[in-house]
Every structure is written in structure tokens, then in C-alpha cells.
Amino acid sequence: MRVTLTIVHGTGVRVAVTDGSTQPPVMRPVDELAESGRGLHLILATAARWGECPSPGASKSGRMWDG
Structure with a gap:
């Protein structure tokens, strides 16, 4: 993963x-015992908006904007 x-x-x-x-x-x-699967929940809780934007050389990119 890259941030x-x-x-x-x-x-x-x-x-x-x-x-x-x-x-x-x-x-x-959300599964309380799971070690993954919370990414989009965190984005929705903290971002003013978000979207998906495929990047060259990467399989996917999720982006969030705070502001």
C-alpha cells in the first residue's frame, strides 16, 4: 500500500x-475483530469529499480531500 x-x-x-x-x-x-476493511469508513468520517481515480502504473487509487 502507498499513501x-x-x-x-x-x-x-x-x-x-x-x-x-x-x-x-x-x-x-465493519467487523469489530477484522484487521482490515475500514479504509472507506475512515475516509467518509474525515473527508469533505472523495473519489476514485485510476492512476497509470497502479491498479487503483482512492483519493480523499479534506478542506
């Missing part, structure tokens, strides 16, 4: 997350 932070002047911070999956991000029910 990239970018300051967007006048807007906030952009956080881009990429991983090795070929599937688009999917929100799953």
Missing part, C-alpha cells in the same frame, strides 16, 4: 492511497 499526501493551496490536503488490488474500492460492513 501520498499533497497540500492543495486554498483547498486542503489530498490523500491518495494505492494498493495492489485490481478491484475498485467497495465499502464493506
Whole structure:
């Protein structure tokens, strides 16, 4: 997994997350005992908006913007 932070002047911070999956991000029910599966829940709780943007050379990129 790779996380990239970018300051967007006048807007906030952009956080881009990429991983090795070929599937688009999917929100799953939270399992209290699971060690994964909370990423989109965290984005929804903290971001002003978010979206998916495929990146060249990466299988997927989920982005969030705070601001």
C-alpha cells in the first residue's frame, strides 16, 4: 500500500492511497475483530469529499480531500 499526501493551496490536503488490488474500492460492513476493511469508513468520517481515480502504473487509487 502507498499513501501520498499533497497540500492543495486554498483547498486542503489530498490523500491518495494505492494498493495492489485490481478491484475498485467497495465499502464493506465493519467487523469489530477484522484487521482490515475500514479504509472507506475512515475516509467518509474525515473527508469533505472523495473519489476514485485510476492512476497509470497502479491498479487503483482512492483519493480523499479534506478542506
